Amino acid sequence: MKLVTRAQWGARAYRTPNGATPYSRDRRGVKLHYLGTAYSDRTHDKCDDYVRQLQAQHMDGNGWSDIGYSFLVCTHGYVYEGRGLKRRNSANGNTTLNEQDYAVCLLVGSSGLVKPTDDQLNGARDAIEYCRENGPAGDWLGGHRDGYATACPGDYVYVWVKAGAPRPTTSTPPQEDDMPTAQEIADAVWAKQLASPTAPTGTDPNRSAGTFLRWADVRHQQEMTQLAALSASVEALARIVGQDVDTEQVVAAVQQAIADAVIKVDVDVNGQPSG
Ligand SMILES: [Zn+2]
Ligand SMILES: [Zn+2]
Incomplete structure (x- = not known):
């Protein structure tokens, strides 16, 4: 003092x-x-x-x-x-x-x-x-x-x-270097959330070629939908750049968006959520 x-x-x-x-x-x-x-x-x-x-x-x-x-x-x-x-x-x-x-x-x-x-x-x-x-x-x-x-x-x-007489924040507005890039967010999301669904194994005699094709089709649609969800989230992020960005919150929001998208695709393709 x-x-x-x-x-x-x-x-x-x-x-x-x-x-x-x-x-x-x-x-x-x-x-x-x-x-x-x-x-x-x-x-x-x-x-x-x-x-x-x-x-x-x-x-x-x-x-x-x-x-x-x-x-x-x-x-x-x-x-x-x-x-x-x-x-x-x-x-x-x-x-x-x-x-x-x-x-x-x-x-x-x-x-x-x-x-x-x-x-x-x-x-x-x-x-x-x-x-x-x-x-x-x-x-x-x-x-x-x-x-x-x-x-x-x-x-x-x-x-x-x-308000409790808080000290003024001494931190300057976030610098560009401190901002998570879209790629960093994408990496974090994909690493955490997007483990590939288990592919049917080729040694299972009960699996037909059609099963593989169907799985590949579902997987492709999942990926496309996930990508769209991710793009939308990154766009949302771009709009709030300059404000305080809580990376954890953004990642959580993106994860939720993708999880929702995956469930939707599973419903579309299989008629039921994959759980
Ligand atoms: Zn003075
Ligand atoms: Zn007074």
Whole structure:
């Protein structure tokens, strides 16, 4: 976690004698916030200034004993120590709510920059885990609007946190080299599924030439139908190239298509499924 301590961002001291009340009991979880004002992105060297300005606003404007949040996360993924651990925040709405959950504010606004960056979501996730491990805080996750009438933390942050605050995927879209080729899929399918039906043995005296011909005919039709099914599946695959492709799922779908086709041919030729 890219933690910026109070000393590092130049925080003013808690207001005394009753400032930033110590509170060491376990928390239910972590509640997220946004700024609720216009915000514009800035270079990281300006983030300290912004956090100090916010502290001044909370202490001098609101009359609070310190900056209201437990932690703040800038768009560059740095986690600023606000009141930090083991102290009651003053951001969640009332004393009960302030004691119930830690308060983590993402530096995004209600206008201007409203959507958190990937770095910021990773930083927020770091802060949540830090609170859980060291708070300690439980698994509960939510936003300021949970249990209090406010738009905070905005829809972007709220949807994300209610989804469990997952880390943004770092994987890039699938590269061409990673895509299974039609040939690779065909090979996988044929290797797994298309063992040839047992041919009648030539030493069986009960087999007539007609039996062989009939078997060859069935086999030929099976192969043609399987090929058509495979082609259709590969065409379907081509249409979804560029999205995430689960090779196992594609192979399973192709196998099913071929199995269906084989049964259909057997019914057509023999009047009953081969089982
Ligand atoms: Zn809030
Ligand atoms: Zn920053």
